[in-house]
Amino acid sequence: DQQVKQNSPSLSVQEGRISILNCDYTNSMFDYFLWYKKYPAEGPTFLISISSIKDKNEDGRFTVFLNKSAKHLSLHIVPSQPGDSAVYFCAATDQGAQKLVFGQGTRLTINP
Amino acid sequence: GAGVSQSPSNKVTEKGKDVELRCDPISGHTALYWYRQSLGQGLEFLIYFQGNSAPDKSGLPSDRFSAERTGGSVSTLTIQRTQQEDSAVYLCASSLDRGQFRVQFFGPGTRLTVL
Numbered sequence: 459d460q461q462v463k464q465n466s467p468s469l470s471v472q473e474g475r476i477s478i479l480n481c482d483y484t485n486s487m488f489d490y491f492l493w494y495k496k497y498p499a500e501g502p503t504f505l506i507s508i509s510s511i512k513d514k515n516e517d518g519r520f521t522v523f524l525n526k527s528a529k530h531l532s533l534h535i536v537p538s539q540p541g542d543s544a545v546y547f548c549a550a551t552d553q554g555a556q557k558l559v560f561g562q563g564t565r566l567t568i569n570p
Numbered sequence: 571g572a573g574v575s576q577s578p579s580n581k582v583t584e585k586g587k588d589v590e591l592r593c594d595p596i597s598g599h600t601a602l603y604w605y606r607q608s609l610g611q612g613l614e615f616l617i618y619f620q621g622n623s624a625p626d627k628s629g630l631p632s633d634r635f636s637a638e639r640t641g642g643s644v645s646t647l648t649i650q651r652t653q654q655e656d657s658a659v660y661l662c663a664s665s666l667d668r669g670q671f672r673v674q675f676f677g678p679g680t681r682l683t684v685l
Contacts, residue, residue, distance in 0.1 A: 502613070
């Protein structure tokens with residue numbers, strides 16, 4: 459029972475364009491969502507988060523959108539840069555559980 | 571350093587041996603988590619410590635896995651009688667508290683290979 463799904467294992471985007479990474483969840487109890495970025499041989503690095511009381515959160519080039527009715531969130535990166543090439547994980551939690559439930563990850567490659 | 575640290579960074583062991591993995595959380599963080607990432611998989615929750623509360627062990631895959639957290643700081647994850655399917659990257663994370671401070675910060679991980 460995979461509660462958080464990232465259906466695209468990989469995504470390739472040209473430098474300067476917008477990267478859109480998608481994530482779907484099934485558990486309606488989730489109330490906090492996070493995106494992490496992971497480089498090889500390193501631990502995940504926190505990128506941006508959003509609470510379920512919001513539908514958008516922006517931080518520089520990164521924006522996360524939450525559609526609660528569709529149980530869908532997305533991460534937009536604009537403009538995309540070569541250093542953005544990494545694996546991106548979507549994660550969710552509810553206030554009672556504390557643990558993060560992760561998606562399978564999407565490998566983003568930014569092409570020059 | 572200011573981040574979460576883990577040791578060793580790599581561990582190769584023979585099937586049937588016991589291993590201990592160590593995590594030093596960020597100073598002041600009351601919550602500590604262990605996850606693992608098997609090859610080609612997402613991160614899988616193992617165990618969670620919060621202050622002096624009883625740990626949430628719901629993610630431990632078998633009774634060969636155990637963890638403790640001494641003095642509310644350093645944590646050790648122990649795997650007894652290791653099996654080849656235990657091969658994975660074991661990641662530790664810490665966070666400040668519940669509520670709004672729920673961002674978890676991860677260490678670099680320990681890559682465990684069971685031969």
